[in-house]
Amino acid sequence: MIKHHPQQALLDAHAQAQLPLSMTIAVAAHCEMCPTCQQYLEQRQDYIAAQTLTSADNCTDDSNGDEIDLQDDWSTMIDDITALPPEELAPFKPDIVEIKQRNYHLPRAFKHRVSRDWSTLGKISRMRLGIDENDSRASLLHIDAGGDIPEHGHGAQEMTLLLAGEFSDEYNQYQAGDFIVLDKNHKHSPSTIEGCLCYTVVDAPLHFTKGISKLLNPIGKLIY
Amino acid sequence: MPELQTYRRQNRYDNNSKLLSGRSMDKDNQPVPHEHLEKMIALVANQRDKQAFGVLFKFFMPKIRSFGMQKLGHQGLAMDLVQETMQNIWTKSHLYNGDKGAVTTWVYTIMRNRCFDMLRKIQHNREDTFGDDIWPIFESDESIDTQQDNDPLMSNLLMQHLEQLPLAQRQVVKGIYLQELSQQELAEKLNIPLGTVKSRLRLGLEKLKSFLEKHHD
Ligand SMILES: [Zn+2]
Numbered sequence: 001m002i003k004h005h006p007q008q009a010l011l012d013a014h015a016q017a018q019l020p021l022s023m024t025i026a027v028a029a030h031c032e033m034c035p036t037c038q039q040y041l042e043q044r045q046d047y048i049a050a051q052t053l054t055s056a057d058n059c060t061d062d063s064n065g066d067e068i069d070l071q072d073d074w075s076t077m078i079d080d081i082t083a084l085p086p087e088e089l090a091p092f093k094p095d096i097v098e099i100k101q102r103n104y105h106l107p108r109a110f111k112h113r114v115s116r117d118w119s120t121l122g123k124i125s126r127m128r129l130g131i132d133e134n135d136s137r138a139s140l141l142h143i144d145a146g147g148d149i150p151e152h153g154h155g156a157q158e159m160t161l162l163l164a165g166e167f168s169d170e171y172n173q174y175q176a177g178d179f180i181v182l183d184k185n186h187k188h189s190p191s192t193i194e195g196c197l198c199y200t201v202v203d204a205p206l207h208f209t210k211g212i213s214k215l216l217n218p219i220g221k222l223i224y
Numbered sequence: 225m226p227e228l229q230t231y232r233r234q235n236r237y238d239n240n241s242k243l244l245s246g247r248s249m250d251k252d253n254q255p256v257p258h259e260h261l262e263k264m265i266a267l268v269a270n271q272r273d274k275q276a277f278g279v280l281f282k283f284f285m286p287k288i289r290s291f292g293m294q295k296l297g298h299q300g301l302a303m304d305l306v307q308e309t310m311q312n313i314w315t316k317s318h319l320y321n322g323d324k325g326a327v328t329t330w331v332y333t334i335m336r337n338r339c340f341d342m343l344r345k346i347q348h349n350r351e352d353t354f355g356d357d358i359w360p361i362f363e364s365d366e367s368i369d370t371q372q373d374n375d376p377l378m379s380n381l382l383m384q385h386l387e388q389l390p391l392a393q394r395q396v397v398k399g400i401y402l403q404e405l406s407q408q409e410l411a412e413k414l415n416i417p418l419g420t421v422k423s424r425l426r427l428g429l430e431k432l433k434s435f436l437e438k439h440h441d
Contacts, residue, residue: 017340017355028358046325049332053287077307078281082274087315089362111357 002034002177011037015044022131022138022201026161026179028109029199033177097197099125099142104164104197114140123147141198143167148191158182158202165196261327262416269317269417270408281310288335295339296346305342309335319362321419323392333361385435393428396421 006014006027013019014027031038094105095114106114110129118125123144131138140163143149160180167174169188174180182188261283267276288309292302312334320330337355344350356362386394399410407425411418 017336017343017359021344024358042325042329045333046329049326049329052291053284053328053332074281074285077310078274078278081307081311081314082272082277084311084315086272086318089316089319092360108360109358112354 004178004180005034005037006030006179011041012044015041015048022136025109026159026199026201029107030161030177030179032107100144136201136203138201141200143192143196145195149189151187151189158200161199163197163199165192165194167192167196258326262322265317265320265327266415266417268314269320270412277314280313284331291335296342305339308338316362318418320417321423322416323420323423330361333359382432385432389428389431393424396424397428400425
């Protein structure tokens, strides 16, 4: 049983694509492993979708009250689209990472993200993922069976998603799917018996990107 | 920032937005019931019905555009979002599965994912098209093993269990195996998207299998 879940605010922000990529991948991967959060996410999406796409007062720009004359104005776009054939999808195949003679299937949210090399020191291996934003660093962390990490604090917030195996620290025992956020006041020394693979985001950017359109406005004006 | 300029390809639909302003309220533009949207998606999926697509377009376009304005902050980009979202609806309608969620949820998911990819491109100049892996929506078209063994005893047993399936699954399993309709024909007959037929068939067959396993224990 997964015991540690993302906060509701994180799930809500994820449902609306308001999280930075490194965090949204973590929440998505957790939901793939956690039926409870997956169900919450689906309900949340239903609700947001209905709000966004069916409520009458959601048109906040000047399009409110416009008439859409499909005959004239939009027929070119519609013609172009309807000239296209249906698209088939290749079946999903998970990415696999290999470390210390073990293979791990990664959740779908990591698709196409893992293409780099591991750097290994003793039982600890780390693969940086190219999805850093601002000061945050996202990586896969593998601790081989019987390994531990000496006690450390965090200069900033750290998010850990346990993807496979188990580890424990002073506070808890964790198992696959657990979503753990530690702030800078927490010191801990994790250790594992059977080995584990984690996804970690250090200096986890837990702020949301709601303000982004405000930022885009001046940029947009500059360019167009 | 030349990258942004190349991304923002000349959109010949831009003029459309001008035509939109200053007109009177469309009387048809009232809330459309979910069943109606479902029917339109099924028509698009099964018959490539352009008129049904027009109905969907008319219903969703203003909302997508308004969402795009909010998130992307630019009229032209909002139009790109309309185009990409509507194009996904047209080319992937057969993958929509009504048993998994409402049409609005499906469209919202497509729109949000496309918008996410567009924002990544603008902010980081990354050619990401990974929104659909983070919020998977399109069920891939797994082929279903339709090879049946012809053991008459087994068939008999199957027929009994068939009646225990929920109606929606029973209809599909019977249509495929007893009336020997193709999945496509069945989708048209029942007026549901092909994706729904596939998922009901899969669920029905799994349930039958578990009935049989129980029987053998
Ligand atoms: Zn959870």
